[in-house]
């Protein structure tokens with residue numbers, strides 16, 4: 405059967421129906437009861453990305469919280485494969501991971517697989533030296549998100565290989581080529597590094613259990629496309645005697661052109677963390693709003709905030725207050741505010757945010773060794 409969308413870590417295309425993908429992947433939608441439970445255990449507050457359904461699906465969250473309530477604390481794991489400057493969309497898993505760390509006083513493992521995009525991307529200028537260099541830039545941006553020193557370990561695959569490889573080999577034994585081929589659409593022409601890579605990504609999901617010599621629950625915040633690696637590795641992890649990881653899956657930040665996923669390789673569609681103000685202005689003012697062709701018509705008929713990227717950027721990032729967000733959406737729907745005004749305001753919020761992030765990143769550069777582990 406031809407599906408109208410492809411979603412896996414190396415390809416996202418077509419019309420994305422998030423509920424259908426959840427079904428296809430076998431993950432559960434996050435329901436109100438689970439939201440309430442997370443909120444209660446987090447001390448009465450729920451991260452806006454969960455509240456708004458940006459994080460919309462999960463595996464084994466209720467089990468994880470059962471364990472937590474029994475006193476069996478969990479750790480968190482997420483990561484990023486360096487391929488260029490980090491984008492706004494890349495921050496989504498780190499924002500939630502940081503929130504969980506704070507609310508649940510959890511330890512965090514962050515993997516920087518600096519071999520992944522080297523293996524996967526066809527661009528010949530993305531050498532292993534280049535991805536390694538980019539990895540350090542990513543680490544600084546990640547530390548800037550507010551992770552706790554002493555409770556956060558960050559590692560590059562090429563620098564933590566002794567620890568990671570040993571365990572990757574063990575997981576890889578329970579994963580067949582056929583599983584990988586089906587999940588990623590690989591053919592016999594694909595390089596063999598890509599085939600093995602899933603086992604590297606699986607390791608931090610049980611690494612703390614290996615280190616502590618007893619099972620520790622793990623929670624992985626991630627974008628839905630990354631679920632594929634863990635779905636494949638789950639049974640193999642369990643066969644080794646470790647807990648299968650719990651996970652919480654997000655939707656994608658839409659591209660500025662209205663594409664369902666911001667793509668790190670298309671500059672006009674994407675906001676990079678190092679975009680200067682003028683670049684941000686140009687991109688935001690060109691962004692797709694889905695508004696009526698003229699101001700007249702917009703005032704008369706209004707627009708659709710669900711497809712307006714400007715509205716979606718408020719929803720994903722730049723307005724965490726639900727009442728104020730509703731006002732923005734209502735104004736868009738009724739046509740009482742025109743795109744130019746929204747764009748100007750959004751532009752200001754983005755540049756302010758990016759300036760703050762860059763300032764924190766500068767400070768983070770001095771604290772890299774408080775976080776990075778090597779072996």
Ligand code: TRP
Nearest residue numbers: 481482483484485515605626630
């Ligand atoms: N494969 C991810 C990427 O393309 C990087 C990654 C490594 C990751 N480990 C992870 C993502 C765990 C989410 C959770 O960027």
